Amino acid sequence: MFALRHLRLQSSRHFRSSYAAAATTKHMLPRLPARVLIGDLSHWDRRQMQDLSSSSRSSSTATEPVKPRTPVEELLAAAKPYAQLMRIDRPIGTYLLFWPCAWSIALSADAGCWPDLTMLGLFGTGALIMRGAGCTINDLWDKDIDAKVERTRMRPLASGQISQFDAIVFLSAQLSLGLLVLVQLNWQSILLGASSLGLVITYPLMKRVTYWPQLVLGMAFNWGALLGWCATQGSVNLAACLPLYLSGVCWTIVYDTIYAHQDKLDDLQIGVKSTALRFGENTKAWLSGFTAAMLTGLSAAGWACDQTVPYYAAVGIVGAHLVQQIYSLNINNPSDCAKKFLSNHQVGLILFLGIVLGTLLKSNESKKKHQATLTPSSYVPTLPQQPEVIS
Numbered sequence: 001m002f003a004l005r006h007l008r009l010q011s012s013r014h015f016r017s018s019y020a021a022a023a024t025t026k027h028m029l030p031r032l033p034a035r036v037l038i039g040d041l042s043h044w045d046r047r048q049m050q051d052l053s054s055s056s057r058s059s060s061t062a063t064e065p066v067k068p069r070t071p072v073e074e075l076l077a078a079a080k081p082y083a084q085l086m087r088i089d090r091p092i093g094t095y096l097l098f099w100p101c102a103w104s105i106a107l108s109a110d111a112g113c114w115p116d117l118t119m120l121g122l123f124g125t126g127a128l129i130m131r132g133a134g135c136t137i138n139d140l141w142d143k144d145i146d147a148k149v150e151r152t153r154m155r156p157l158a159s160g161q162i163s164q165f166d167a168i169v170f171l172s173a174q175l176s177l178g179l180l181v182l183v184q185l186n187w188q189s190i191l192l193g194a195s196s197l198g199l200v201i202t203y204p205l206m207k208r209v210t211y212w213p214q215l216v217l218g219m220a221f222n223w224g225a226l227l228g229w230c231a232t233q234g235s236v237n238l239a240a241c242l243p244l245y246l247s248g249v250c251w252t253i254v255y256d257t258i259y260a261h262q263d264k265l266d267d268l269q270i271g272v273k274s275t276a277l278r279f280g281e282n283t284k285a286w287l288s289g290f291t292a293a294m295l296t297g298l299s300a301a302g303w304a305c306d307q308t309v310p311y312y313a314a315v316g317i318v319g320a321h322l323v324q325q326i327y328s329l330n331i332n333n334p335s336d337c338a339k340k341f342l343s344n345h346q347v348g349l350i351l352f353l354g355i356v357l358g359t360l361l362k363s364n365e366s367k368k369k370h371q372a373t374l375t376p377s378s379y380v381p382t383l384p385q386q387p388e389v390i391s
Contacts, residue, residue: 086132099348104228111362222248247297314354
């Protein structure tokens with residue numbers, strides 16, 4: 001009897017201790033199905049165990065209070081839509097706007113000299129500001145169109161992150177900063193730079209009326225080919241700047257046609273025009289023609305500036321780069337079109353380096369000839385001599 005009573009007492013204590021342990025761990029472990037509590041835990045899927053434990057942790061952290069943002073974080077959050085509006089996160093447009101300016105500044109340098117670094121800095125700053133202003137103008141015109149295109153529907157104006165009034169105020173600030181950069185140049189450059197504003201404003205409208213909006217974009221984006229020379233020399237040397245400008249226009253048609261192929265299906269549905277739709281399946285033939293015209297113009301500009309071997313070598317590399325772009329292009333693959341478009345930054349850099357090296361290697365004779373073309377010759381009339389009087 002005593003042994004039986006002792007056995008009952010031990011069993012009762014064991015049951016109470018097991019129950020207490022289970023009650024304690026009940027709030028520590030995630031709730032498991034009954035078959036797991038009854039059976040062996042080895043039959044339970046470990047992945048399900050991890051999911052249950054992670055869900056219990058997330059539910060506990062969800063009840064924690066949200067940490068308030070600092071003033072700096074608030075400012076960054078408010079500025080983010082405006083940075084997206086001017087495409088700060090996509091600098092390729094700034095590069096493509098800057099390179100024609102840099103080409104012109106480097107070509108205008110004296111033989112054996114480096115390009116004017118101050119001018120390069122001013123034009124780089126201006127390219128960043130004015131490219132952003134151009135994007136703001138474009139989005140103001142195309143707000144309703146962008147909302148219908150998959151690639152652009154999340155832009156700040158199209159998605160409603162920024163109101164139209166706020167965008168206009170922001171545009172005014174951008175143009176004011178651009179003017180501040182422009183007035184650092186000579187008065188001839190100020191007038192020449194201000195005259196390009198009409199192209200910047202009207203370009204977004206061209207896609208509604210013509211299949212050649214890329215031509216107008218090229219005229220606006222390569223204005224720096226004229227402005228850069230004028231800023232360093234006080235006038236435009238048309239023999240060098242005009243073929244350089246036309247080459248830039250052809251280059252813009254090439255890379256922006258590739259870019260436009262990304263949206264051609266949406267453009268067809270909306271009714272927007274582009275050279276991508278105009279060229280269609282003949283795009284590669286058209287782009288090959290514009291590439292040939294670009295290389296011809298660059299060669300003419302180099303000849304007018306008495307350029308040397310490094311310049312023409314760079315022109316050849318640029319031609320090879322563009323040929324590779326065109327003939328490996330898949331116009332029906334948006335990601336391939338984007339990749340080819342982005343690679344045009346390398347085209348601008350290669351040509352700039354070729355101009356700099358070619359100018360540094362110019363001889364003293366070509367330097368004198370270059371200076372003579374920049375300095376207008378003066379004509380000094382001579383008085384007729386009095387005939388001798390013989391007495």
